[in-house]
Amino acid sequence: MAADNIPPFIAAQLNYLLSHFPLALKVEQIWSGGINSPAFSDRFTLVIPYCLEFIRWDVIYDVECPTAAPDVIFGPEDENFHPFHPRIKSPKNCLSNWDNKDPTRLLTLIQYLRDQYGAYQRKRVGDVDDDRLKFEISTILSREGIEMHMSSGAEKPEEVKFAVPLMDMNINKMVPGCPWRHSQRIYLQVMYPVEKRYASAPSAPRLKLVATSELKALFSIDDVKLPSWLDGMCLAEYLPNLEESLKKQILEAVSLIDVRRGFIEALACQFGRPLEADPVFCRKATFLAASGVFTFLVHFLIPTQFPRQQPALILQSSQHFNSHSQRTPIKSGPLTDYPWSPRWEASQMAERISEFLADEALNFKRNCNEAQLQQ
Amino acid sequence: MDDPRVEKIAISGPTLASMIQRFSTASGAVDGLLFGHVTQVTSSNLSDDSDSPADSNSPTFVATITGFFCSGTINSFYDSTGTVESGFIGRFLDDSLRTHQSSFIGWFSGRRRTQLRPSMREWLVTASLLTETKYSFPVKNAPEPTDFKPCLFLLLTSPLSDQIIHTHEYRAYQFHSSTESFESKSISIVNIGPAFRGHYGSFSPNTPFPSLSCELRGSPIRDKGHDKKQGLKDQRELDMCAEGFEIGRLRGLVGSEATNYTENLEDLYEKMLVKMENLARMVEDSSAKLYEQEKHNRELRYKISKSAVSE
Numbered sequence: 001m002a003a004d005n006i007p008p009f010i011a012a013q014l015n016y017l018l019s020h021f022p023l024a025l026k027v028e029q030i031w032s033g034g035i036n037s038p039a040f041s042d043r044f045t046l047v048i049p050y051c052l053e054f055i056r057w058d059v060i061y062d063v064e065c066p067t068a069a070p071d072v073i074f075g076p077e078d079e080n081f082h083p084f085h086p087r088i089k090s091p092k093n094c095l096s097n098w099d100n101k102d103p104t105r106l107l108t109l110i111q112y113l114r115d116q117y118g119a120y121q122r123k124r125v126g127d128v129d130d131d132r133l134k135f136e137i138s139t140i141l142s143r144e145g146i147e148m149h150m151s152s153g154a155e156k157p158e159e160v161k162f163a164v165p166l167m168d169m170n171i172n173k174m175v176p177g178c179p180w181r182h183s184q185r186i187y188l189q190v191m192y193p194v195e196k197r198y199a200s201a202p203s204a205p206r207l208k209l210v211a212t213s214e215l216k217a218l219f220s221i222d223d224v225k226l227p228s229w230l231d232g233m234c235l236a237e238y239l240p241n242l243e244e245s246l247k248k249q250i251l252e253a254v255s256l257i258d259v260r261r262g263f264i265e266a267l268a269c270q271f272g273r274p275l276e277a278d279p280v281f282c283r284k285a286t287f288l289a290a291s292g293v294f295t296f297l298v299h300f301l302i303p304t305q306f307p308r309q310q311p312a313l314i315l316q317s318s319q320h321f322n323s324h325s326q327r328t329p330i331k332s333g334p335l336t337d338y339p340w341s342p343r344w345e346a347s348q349m350a351e352r353i354s355e356f357l358a359d360e361a362l363n364f365k366r367n368c369n370e371a372q373l374q375q
Numbered sequence: 376m377d378d379p380r381v382e383k384i385a386i387s388g389p390t391l392a393s394m395i396q397r398f399s400t401a402s403g404a405v406d407g408l409l410f411g412h413v414t415q416v417t418s419s420n421l422s423d424d425s426d427s428p429a430d431s432n433s434p435t436f437v438a439t440i441t442g443f444f445c446s447g448t449i450n451s452f453y454d455s456t457g458t459v460e461s462g463f464i465g466r467f468l469d470d471s472l473r474t475h476q477s478s479f480i481g482w483f484s485g486r487r488r489t490q491l492r493p494s495m496r497e498w499l500v501t502a503s504l505l506t507e508t509k510y511s512f513p514v515k516n517a518p519e520p521t522d523f524k525p526c527l528f529l530l531l532t533s534p535l536s537d538q539i540i541h542t543h544e545y546r547a548y549q550f551h552s553s554t555e556s557f558e559s560k561s562i563s564i565v566n567i568g569p570a571f572r573g574h575y576g577s578f579s580p581n582t583p584f585p586s587l588s589c590e591l592r593g594s595p596i597r598d599k600g601h602d603k604k605q606g607l608k609d610q611r612e613l614d615m616c617a618e619g620f621e622i623g624r625l626r627g628l629v630g631s632e633a634t635n636y637t638e639n640l641e642d643l644y645e646k647m648l649v650k651m652e653n654l655a656r657m658v659e660d661s662s663a664k665l666y667e668q669e670k671h672n673r674e675l676r677y678k679i680s681k682s683a684v685s686e
Contacts, residue, residue: 009679031488031535032488033403033404033486033487033488033489034402034403034487035399035402035487040677043488043489058489058490060404060486060489060494062403062404062449062486063403063676064402064403064404064448064673064676065403065404065448065449065450065676066676066679067679068449068450068455069455069496071486071494071495071496071497072494072495072496073489073490073492073494073495074495076490076492079492079493079556079557080556082495082498082499082502082555083495084456084457084495084499085499085502086457086458086499086502086503086506087506089458093456095455095456095457096454096455096456097455098455
């Protein structure tokens with residue numbers, strides 16, 4: 001594979017970048033630009049999160065010229081983005097005195113370029129001739145970490161996007177034993193259509209909550225109902241209510257971890273020690289169960305809304321296999337049609353599930369036997 | 376003042392082909408300088424329509440690329456921040472501008488398997504070139520003196536995907552200092568295509584050829600010290616080849632001494648042929664050495680690439 005053939009000086013810088021960049025970067029493609037064999041892979045496409053979307057930049061090293069700084073080709077819509085300027089000479093220019101043996105150099109460069117890109121987009125948005133937008137920018141620009149993006153295409157109408165980081169709270173710190181490497185945030189994405197100069201009344205922006213992907217283990221933003229946007233409202237008025245309610249929901253979500261943990265502990269009284277359990281978010285646990293000689297696993301998938309929503313159970317036989325599809329064990333679909341009340345004590349929940357499984361095990365065993373006979 | 380806007384960029388087929396050849400045989404990315412001239416042409420868009428726009432008689436400029444210098448590597452005349460090292464270009468320009476009547480009109484970059492649009496560095500280098508006013512040169516045929524800066528940029532790439540049948544891509548740009556942006560320009564390749572005959576009329580190719588001024592001695596027209604010195608040097612080189620056979624002695628070819636004289640001359644020619652052969656052998660040897668050295672350099676480069684990064 002091409003990726004195996006990255007010269008060490010590039011690999012060191014790239015690995016350092018990927019492991020130290022504050023945001024999750026991806027490398028989409030790695031390829032070679034040489035004609036000599038062995039062909040070293042010396043160019044790659046970086047996928048960089050920006051304003052809740054991704055920008056793709058090609059980083060072009062030259063393996064024939066290892067001491068030269070890499071070149072960057074930006075996206076086709078950003079032809080006016082010029083992060084460096086020949087007239088502005090800065091002693092701290094991260095391209096000067098390029099040292100290919102310093103693994104931190106690429107990180108410094110990409111960090112600088114992304115910062116400049118933010119400033120470039122902010123300027124583009126600031127140049128849009130729209131009174132409502134100008135007002136919104138003036139009132140929320142002081143918020144830390146806000147990102148803006150101006151999209152304009154031939155077919156699409158012009159649109160301005162804001163990504164507003166919500167709540168100045170460190171969710172990572174609130175979760176004991178937190179495994180997240182990147183800081184988890186919730187953003188409000190606000191999309192304003194660019195209005196004609198004399199439009200009667202500015203239409204409401206489109207709003208969407210977006211969270212960093214790993215947060216869903218703790219909290220699902222799909223369950224959040226956004227407050228409605230009243231006529232003539234501005235973002236600075238809208239945000240405090242939303243943040244207040246989100247803050248409460250996050251605190252609740254964190255407290256629910258302990259409720260789930262209590263439930264798994266109660267299950268342990270019924271089924272014995274779990275084979276596997278998610279120790280941080282307590283979203284998953286697997287127990288070994290038996291009905292006579294029939295032995296099977298019970299997977300508990302516990303939703304973030306637990307105990308309001310009941311866990312889904314998946315049974316997996318230890319004795320039956322699908323003969324086709326690589327002999328995987330036979331599994332049931334997720335079961336949720338068992339008696340449940342969120343008001344029960346954890347021990348009672350466990351007891352009732354245990355009773356339900358005593359019956360369901362027979363059904364599952366029969367199904368497994370039939371499935372195997374058919375094959 | 377903004378630079379004159381060029382209508383199109385003309386390049387002769389062989390020039391473009393040899394550029395592509397240099398680019399495709401180089402082991403890595405390459406860059407280099409472009410030479411040529413910019414001409415103001417009278418636009419002939421006469422119209423019967425009396426309402427035709429008033430600016431139809433605005434001057435039209437055509438840039439013609441007649442030659443290039445390929446460095447065979449990158450960062451040849453600029454550093455990693457894209458700042459042009461004027462010393463390098465200056466040294467080069469002195470030489471090239473004197474020998475052929477073309478100006479430094481821009482530069483080119485060739486990089487394999489990349490997107491066909493200017494990169495961060497290419498923008499920087501071009502913008503940096505234009506901050507120097509000393510590279511300006513006059514436009515030919517302009518009724519009023521117009522200056523042109525080396526604002527042209529030619530980009531050569533090869534396609535990213537292997538699935539495509541063409542092997543090379545190129546695009547030419549003019550950089551506008553007022554907007555600090557590239558504008559894509561059409562390239563017309565002189566002597567390619569069905570309408571090539573018409574091109575010859577307006578195209579004057581310029582072959583770079585060393586100026587060996589033979590009839591220099593006693594010529595009173597050239598009185599510049601530098602030229603004279605250079606001329607004397609050329610003359611000395613010529614004399615060395617002629618081995619005492621000055622132009623004046625050729626007079627002996629006619630008349631009574633002609634028979635002896637022919638022998639001498641034939642002798643001279645023979646010696647010249649031997650010399651020529653030696654020269655050919657030397658070229659062969661040296662290019663073999665060059666090849667060896669290139670191979671060695673490449674191995675060294677791989678060693679650097681392979682070497683552990685931080686000890």
